[in-house]
Amino acid sequence: MRRYGRVIGVLAAVALGSFGTQALAKSKDQKLCGDLSSFKASVMKLDELGPNSTIGELKAAAKQARESGQKVAKEAGKDPNAGDLSANIKDLQKAVDEMPSNATMSDAKATLQDEINAVKQSASSFAQSHCH
Numbered sequence: 001m002r003r004y005g006r007v008i009g010v011l012a013a014v015a016l017g018s019f020g021t022q023a024l025a026k027s028k029d030q031k032l033c034g035d036l037s038s039f040k041a042s043v044m045k046l047d048e049l050g051p052n053s054t055i056g057e058l059k060a061a062a063k064q065a066r067e068s069g070q071k072v073a074k075e076a077g078k079d080p081n082a083g084d085l086s087a088n089i090k091d092l093q094k095a096v097d098e099m100p101s102n103a104t105m106s107d108a109k110a111t112l113q114d115e116i117n118a119v120k121q122s123a124s125s126f127a128q129s130h131c132h
Helices: 002-047 055-076 080-097 105-130
Strands: none
Touching: 002 055, 002 105, 055 080, 055 105, 080 105
């Protein structure tokens, strides 16, 4: 009888251990998906800047998108979509940093639109692979 008690105890421990691992993975994915939602919101804010916005507002919105995107990419680890996302965020930030201070918003938006679209696309790809 003792032997069966030990076997049952071991099986229960294994079952609880795998449940705990699954719960931890699910919790990590939920955090990642929540952070991804925040990132997407910051990119939308950047994309929605209009002709009455300033270059300073554009740079601030790009910085917020970069910071929240880097957080997502870091949390995702070695996922290939995270690498694409990180690279596209860097390209966007570089384009923003190189923007002349006397640029008009129309010029700035036209110049940045390809980078913004690339960031949005890589964020969508990432979401499809992590946030079902």
